[in-house]
Structures are given as structure tokens and as C-alpha cells.
Amino acid sequence: MKLTAQHLAKTIAGKQVLSQLDFTWQTGEIVGLVGRNGAGKTTLMRTLVDQYHADHGQVAIDGRNLAEAPQARQNLIYIDPTEVFFTRMNLAKIAQYYAAGYPHFDQNRYRSLLAANDLPLTKRYGELSKGYQALVVMALNLASAVPLILLDEPFDGLDLFIRETIVKAVIEEVAAGERGFLIASHDLAELDGLADRVLFLKRGTISRAVALEQVRSEAAKLQLVFATNQIPAVVRDRGQILNIQGRVITALFPAYTSVVKAALTAAQPVLMEVLPLSLSDLFRSEYAGEVRHG
Amino acid sequence: MDDPRYKALAYYERLVLQIKQDVVQGVRAPGEKLPSVRDMAKAVQLNPNTVAKAYKVLEAQGVIEVRPGLGTFIGPQTAATGEEKRRVRPAFDAAVVSAKAAGVTHMELESWLNAHFEEGQA
Numbered sequence A: 001m002k003l004t005a006q007h008l009a010k011t012i013a014g015k016q017v018l019s020q021l022d023f024t025w026q027t028g029e030i031v032g033l034v035g036r037n038g039a040g041k042t043t044l045m046r047t048l049v050d051q052y053h054a055d056h057g058q059v060a061i062d063g064r065n066l067a068e069a070p071q072a073r074q075n076l077i078y079i080d081p082t083e084v085f086f087t088r089m090n091l092a093k094i095a096q097y098y099a100a101g102y103p104h105f106d107q108n109r110y111r112s113l114l115a116a117n118d119l120p121l122t123k124r125y126g127e128l129s130k131g132y133q134a135l136v137v138m139a140l141n142l143a144s145a146v147p148l149i150l151l152d153e154p155f156d157g158l159d160l161f162i163r164e165t166i167v168k169a170v171i172e173e174v175a176a177g178e179r180g181f182l183i184a185s186h187d188l189a190e191l192d193g194l195a196d197r198v199l200f201l202k203r204g205t206i207s208r209a210v211a212l213e214q215v216r217s218e219a220a221k222l223q224l225v226f227a228t229n230q231i232p233a234v235v236r237d238r239g240q241i242l243n244i245q246g247r248v249i250t251a252l253f254p255a256y257t258s259v260v261k262a263a264l265t266a267a268q269p270v271l272m273e274v275l276p277l278s279l280s281d282l283f284r285s286e287y288a289g290e291v292r293h294g
Numbered sequence B: 001m002d003d004p005r006y007k008a009l010a011y012y013e014r015l016v017l018q019i020k021q022d023v024v025q026g027v028r029a030p031g032e033k034l035p036s037v038r039d040m041a042k043a044v045q046l047n048p049n050t051v052a053k054a055y056k057v058l059e060a061q062g063v064i065e066v067r068p069g070l071g072t073f074i075g076p077q078t079a080a081t082g083e084e085k086r087r088v089r090p091a092f093d094a095a096v097v098s099a100k101a102a103g104v105t106h107m108e109l110e111s112w113l114n115a116h117f118e119e120g121q122a
Helices: A041-048 A070-075 A091-101 A107-116 A130-143 A160-175 A212-218 A233-238 A258-266 A279-292 B011-024 B037-044 B048-060 B082-101 B106-118
Strands: A002-012 A015-026 A030-035 A056-061 A076-078 A148-152 A180-184 A197-202 A205-211 A220-226 A240-245 A248-253 A269-275 B064-067 B071-074
Touching (some): A015 A041, A015 A205, A030 A279, A041 A076, A041 A148, A130 A148, A160 A180, A160 B037, A197 A279, A212 B011, A240 A279, B011 B048
Antiparallel strands (some): A002 A056
16 A cells, blocks of 8 residues: 655645655555654644645545545544543543544454553553553554554653564564554654655655665765865765864765775775764754754 | 674664674574564564565575575575685675785784684684
8 A cells, every 4th residue: 555645735824834745655664754843744744644634735545635535544544642632531432432433443452452561441541651652552553453654753752661662563563564654753763774764854845765774785974084184075075074073074975986985095094984874864964954054 | 783893784784794693603503493574673673674685685695595484594504605605705805905905914814814713612
């Protein structure tokens, strides 16, 4: 199953939050969604499930436009953990609501997921700690038996064990190939390794989409020191400087070919060391311009 | 997976090296069953497609074998085939040339090599 967003645009209170936004996402895939605070990640998720009506553009699932075939929305689930309607309900009652909305809702699965985390059905959602609330949201997502699941900051404020529980659940579901996840998160370390692709949201649109494993096999992050204070042309031309401290230059080379390597070696660096390339580095390089201009 | 020497590599390449190292050190024995892609992904907390890619590379290199319907197993580690040796030789030569160019002495190289062969026998 494949979701296609085309030319999405949304203006809220006179501010254009999304514009000309395009992407695709399918089952079997974990897609990360990153961006600065206020970049529009939550607005995008709300627009995808039509909680906000898009001003322009369309969202389609397997070619069916959700505006014309709203029943196809049952293939999507988005539970915004900060804006839920069920705070005062107990966990059993919440499941009844979701079962009404999602015909394949699996009560047994829901109960066993809660039981695995020692969550009694009689507890009210609002009485639970943040971590347990996150687990309830995940249990609802999984029990709803929906192919395309949107997660908004699923790791925010959670301890290591609860994060691992959620990561393992995501991996488990995706491995079978029948589910896909779109995960908006500021936790770049958690997304790194988990996501097939990461979408960078910037100025209301997807400014960049990276397949992390591919980037890591093509790009390199180097720490370089040259004898003189002059930065060789190849560093500026073929790389992006991430950081300079004294004479130590940290640079990202998106296409670290043998030509680039030879040119760097020819500049006779005093130190030239390959460093691990993380999603945080790509994030830094993508948004560096925005930091400087406030 | 956390070996600092491999940190600059893609995750699938790190997993490939980790499994090879496990085999070399005897942590995983020939004929032993490997976890399914899903279980391995959960164990190392990686995207299942990344694990599947690592398994494909290991299978192509003859380190593991897939027995349909049964799972994935560590292959028989008989003496490396001539083909496998020819495949790794250029990478080794390139590393030695770079090391020599960087001023690494014969002695140093030897001690590096020894360190690798002693690993796992300790």
C-alpha cells in the first residue's frame, strides 16, 4: 500500500505552513520526518489524515484521492499524544472508540499489548505517566490493524526501556512488510538506523530526502588539519564545512570519490581522519543556514 | 556493532563485519542458525531492510547460507576458497600501500596483523 502526497499546501492564521509538498511512503518502509521546531511536522501529519483540510494538493492511497474516497482513510492512523480526546476514559473504553472507527481493531492484541506492560484496562489514560501513555498510544496504533501509521514524537520524554519497546514494535511490524511508519522526531539518534529514508521539512516543503544507508556508503565526514591556515579549494568545492576549531576542520563530503580523496591527499593534510556520519550531521548541514539567520 | 573501528561505515557494512568477526572468533559456529532478519533487527535495533541487506552481502560472500524453509545458517568455514582470497587481496594490498605511504613500519604492520590473529584466542 502506498501513500502519495502531491503539492500539499496549508495556510494557518495567515501563515503558509506547508507549500508544494510532495512525497510518497509505503508499507514495509520506515520514513523519518525531521525539521526545526515549528517547521510544520505536526501540521503535515494533521493534513495527511484530513484533520486539517489541505488548501491545495491531494493525498492518495493506492491512487484513491482521500478527498473523494474518505473511507480509504481507514488505512491511516494518527494519534497525537498531546491532543487526545480520551484523557478521562479508562483503557477498555478507549478501545471501544477505536474499534468503532477501525473495523479490524483487534481487542485481543490490544489487551495482550497492555498486559505485557502491566497496564490494567480499568486505569484512566490521564492517570498514567507519560511513558505508559506512550505505550497505550502505541497499543492503539498496532491493534487498529492499520497499514500506515503516523507517529508524532514517539520517543519524546521516554526512558530507555520504553523507547526500546516502541522501537522493537516498529521493527517487528515493518519486518512483515504489511505496515509502514512515518515518524516525526527530534530524536535523530533514534531515527538513525531505524529509518529507511528521512525527509527534511524546511520552509513548508520537503527540502531533502535521504536514504541513510546509501548516503553513508557514498559520503564521508572527515576531520582535517592542514599545515597552513589556507583551506584547500577541494574542501570548499566538494565538501560542506560543518565546523572549524582552530586549524581542525570538520567537513562533510557528499560524494567522497577517489578523485576527492586524491585531491585532499594532494593538499598534504597533517591529519585526515574519517569520522562516523550521523543523521545529526546531515541535519546540521541542511539547517545550518537557518541558524545563522535566526 | 559498536566496534569503534567500524563507526564510519554504513550500518549494514558494520553488521557484515560484526558477523564475520563473530565467526572468526568462534562466537558463531559453522552450521549455527542465525536469527531471522526480524529478530536480528530487533536485537540490534536496526531497520529490517538494513539487516536484510547485510544478510544478502554475507550470503553472496558465502559466509552464511539460506536454507529455504529452515532459515539462515553460518556456512561451513573450510579454508577460504581461492576466489574469496582473490577478492580480498586488492583491499589488503591497498591498505598496506597506504600504510607504507603514511610511514608505518614493517614491524608496526606485523604487530597490527598479529593483534587481529590473536583476537578471540585470548
